[in-house]
Amino acid sequence: MIDLISIELYKIFKKWRTYIGFMAIAVLVPIIQIALLIEGEKYLDFMTRNLQQTFVFVGNLLNGYLIAFIVLGSFWIHIPFLITLVTGDLLAGEATSGTYRMLITRPVSRAKLITAKYIAGLLYSHGLVLWLAIVSLGLGIILFGTGELIVIGNKIIIFAKDDILWRFILAYGYAALSMSVVASLAFLLSSLVENAIGPIVSTMAIIIVFTVLSALNFDFFQSLRPYLFTNYMANWRSFFDDPIDMQEVIKAGLVLLGHSVFFFGLTLFLFRRKDILS
Amino acid sequence: MEKIIEITHLTKHYKDLTAVNDLSLNVYKGDVFGFLGPNGAGKSTTIRMLLTLISPTKGEINIFGKNLNKNRNDILRKVGAIVEKPDFYGYLSAYKNLEILGRISGCDVSKKRIMEILELVGLDKRYKSKVKTFSHGMKQRLGLAQALLHDPELIILDEPTTGLDPQGMKEIRDLINYLSKEKNKTIFLSSHILYEVELVANRMVIINKGATKVEGLVSDLLNAANLKVTFGLTSVTEAKILLGQTQWINKVDSFTETKIVFSINHEEIPLVNKLLVENNIAVNSIVPMRSLEEYFLDITEKSST
Numbered sequence: 001m002i003d004l005i006s007i008e009l010y011k012i013f014k015k016w017r018t019y020i021g022f023m024a025i026a027v028l029v030p031i032i033q034i035a036l037l038i039e040g041e042k043y044l045d046f047m048t049r050n051l052q053q054t055f056v057f058v059g060n061l062l063n064g065y066l067i068a069f070i071v072l073g074s075f076w077i078h079i080p081f082l083i084t085l086v087t088g089d090l091l092a093g094e095a096t097s098g099t100y101r102m103l104i105t106r107p108v109s110r111a112k113l114i115t116a117k118y119i120a121g122l123l124y125s126h127g128l129v130l131w132l133a134i135v136s137l138g139l140g141i142i143l144f145g146t147g148e149l150i151v152i153g154n155k156i157i158i159f160a161k162d163d164i165l166w167r168f169i170l171a172y173g174y175a176a177l178s179m180s181v182v183a184s185l186a187f188l189l190s191s192l193v194e195n196a197i198g199p200i201v202s203t204m205a206i207i208i209v210f211t212v213l214s215a216l217n218f219d220f221f222q223s224l225r226p227y228l229f230t231n232y233m234a235n236w237r238s239f240f241d242d243p244i245d246m247q248e249v250i251k252a253g254l255v256l257l258g259h260s261v262f263f264f265g266l267t268l269f270l271f272r273r274k275d276i277l278s
Numbered sequence: 279m280e281k282i283i284e285i286t287h288l289t290k291h292y293k294d295l296t297a298v299n300d301l302s303l304n305v306y307k308g309d310v311f312g313f314l315g316p317n318g319a320g321k322s323t324t325i326r327m328l329l330t331l332i333s334p335t336k337g338e339i340n341i342f343g344k345n346l347n348k349n350r351n352d353i354l355r356k357v358g359a360i361v362e363k364p365d366f367y368g369y370l371s372a373y374k375n376l377e378i379l380g381r382i383s384g385c386d387v388s389k390k391r392i393m394e395i396l397e398l399v400g401l402d403k404r405y406k407s408k409v410k411t412f413s414h415g416m417k418q419r420l421g422l423a424q425a426l427l428h429d430p431e432l433i434i435l436d437e438p439t440t441g442l443d444p445q446g447m448k449e450i451r452d453l454i455n456y457l458s459k460e461k462n463k464t465i466f467l468s469s470h471i472l473y474e475v476e477l478v479a480n481r482m483v484i485i486n487k488g489a490t491k492v493e494g495l496v497s498d499l500l501n502a503a504n505l506k507v508t509f510g511l512t513s514v515t516e517a518k519i520l521l522g523q524t525q526w527i528n529k530v531d532s533f534t535e536t537k538i539v540f541s542i543n544h545e546e547i548p549l550v551n552k553l554l555v556e557n558n559i560a561v562n563s564i565v566p567m568r569s570l571e572e573y574f575l576d577i578t579e580k581s582s583t
Contacts, residue, residue: 007378014369098365102424105329105361106382107354113382275332 001116004108008120012086021082021128029071029135033143036067040144064141065149065164069240071136076175076233080182080207081200082128087121088186088199091271095194095278110272118187118264125183129176137168151240159240171236174249177256178233182207184263191267194278229259280307281343282432282464283328288337290323290488297323299488301337305466305481310458312475312482312496313468320488321468322362325436328466329359341432355383358430360438364421368410372401372420375409376427385428392427399423400449415446422453433457434466439474447474454478506531507540507547509554510563514538517559526550536562 012018036043040062091114094100103113149159159167182203189199210230213221225231232252238244283305290298298320305311315321326332328339330350339346341353366375373392380387396402399419404412412420418438425433435454439447455478457463469475475482476496483493492499511517514533521527521538529546531539540550547564554561 003381007381010378011367011370014367097368098363099367101329101331101361102365102379103382104331105354105357105359106379107351107384108382109351273333276326277332 001112004112004116005119005123008090008117009123012090012120012124015086015089017085017089018124020085021079022131024082025075025128025132025135029075029132030139032071032074033067033136033140036062036070037143062144063147063149064137064139064144065146065159065168067140067144068133068137068168069149069151071132071140072171072175072236075132075136076178076236077207077211079128079132079175079179081204083125083179083182084186084200084203086124087183088190088203089196090117090121090187091190092193092196092199093190096196098278100276100278104276111268114191114268114271118184118267121183121187122180125179126176129172129179132175133168133172149240153237153241157240157242159242167239171239174236174239174253177253177260178236180260181229181233181256181263184260184267188263188267188270191271191274229256232256281305282307282309282341283311283466284340284343285324285328286338286340288324288327288339289335290320290327290332291335297488298327298334301485301488301490303483303490303493305464307464308458308462309481310454310465310467310479312479313466313485314470314472314475314482315485315491316470319470319486321470321485322436323488324485325359325361325434325466325468328434329357329361330354331361355428356431357434358425358428358432359434359436360418360421360425361434361436363414363440364417364424366409366417366420366424369408371406371408372396372412372423373405375420376424379424380427383428387427395423395427398426399453414441415443418442418446418450422450426457430463432464432466434468436468437470438467439469439471451478505542505544505547506567507542507550508563508565508567509538509540509550509561510536510565511538511554512536512560512562516557517554520553520557520559524553526553 043062094103104110106113146161146164148161149164151157151159185206186199186203189202190196193199207230210228214225214228214231216222232255235249235252238249238252281304283303285301285303288298288301289296301320301324313321313324323332327334328341328346330346342356344353346353366372367378370378373396376392376395377387380392393402393405396405399422401416401419401423404416409417409420418441422435422438425435438454439450442450451474454465454467458465458478465478467475467479479496481494482496482499484491509517514535514537517538518533521530526540529540529542531541533539540546542550544566547566551561551564
């Protein structure tokens, strides 16, 4: 199985489209960081305007942690697109290029081949999240240094400098779990068609529709929210709460995990019975 | 004789379409088995079922005496195949494609073995080239290389000469002969060209609309069938008179101003030629056409209408 996974990873990283996601992050995150380096003080001033009459802010608030927090908040909805570019192509790409026939006539079960492809797709997705962490947090700390993290939501929380890193590690871990659902959905759709465009567009359409539905403030749509997986994808923010509602985080994590398992299980079920006509 | 492939009442339906209809056949060890039929006859569907790419609606396939469904991996370990046109990862080299497919098959992927196979199919000098730069003929040869890489006992070739020039077709035929005679492989060769099958196969089946039309030894089918041989002559009138005095007149099918068509076998061609030449009738051309070819066209065309 390890050999099969390494073959799939080799194939993934030999395609130029694989690098689009890494390049996009490598370009966009530094642009945000440079913009904040130039105009960060104004941004921070705007963020804390209502509080300045009551509090006096001292120290390095515009630091690497805040930058990474802002980047993660802005990117978690865009990363799925970069992930589907590769995971939506994993099976449909083989159909398009006609290589299914070569692959499936090997003395390896379809289940093994599919599992290896799926794991390789997950590793790519998690690699992209890791890259986001390295560029946004790593480069952010190099450029802006460290300091306290101010999080303004329903309440204002300021985390001490030594109380932040572990929160980021868990938040990125949670983001990776969210991206697994996206990868699994794209993989499922990829198994149904013979052209990668379909799975890529469909996955994004599903994510956008679900996100819009869960954001609409009507009772009917609110009642739908628990059934939309996108509703649980933003729960990485819970790690920047005090105290962390672990019960809620675990529940959301299990929902995401359940979706991944369901999507992959369905892919396996359908693909094992699929007639390869390409 | 050891049965390598045993297909029994194989049927495949796609909604309203019956692609393969109650097909049964046997392929024996050492056979070069011609699987003949016009386009759309069900050849590729049958081959896809032999390779588990699609599942049969009904029927059973045994290969090497084992049920294909239950022993898929054991069987496929000893099978090499080209299904329709061979496609590869265009962004990888010929060498890397073979290495990947070999690793998935769990076979020897040493550089020596891969280069050996690439040399056999005449691609050793292009081993580093990306497959997207290959011509159709080169891809076809690489297809053969991947089918042979794990030294299979049974080789299934689906229209291996499609799109090749005459030289390429001859090279594939030579390779099939080499694999059969020198390496003692069993070969299942699908084609829609009778001539191609005749040149290399010892047994064959003709199918159309998914069903068997005729099956047997190629030699039996060829011997049973007379040739239609057209003699191009300078003087048909003199030849007519001459033939009228011999038994050959009974074997004449038709006359035109410059041609006489005989229904004779291979051995009789020089005898007729000798008779004509010795009686000073110039023979300009001798064009044989097998009635088996007509038969093939006849049965496939009849069942298509």
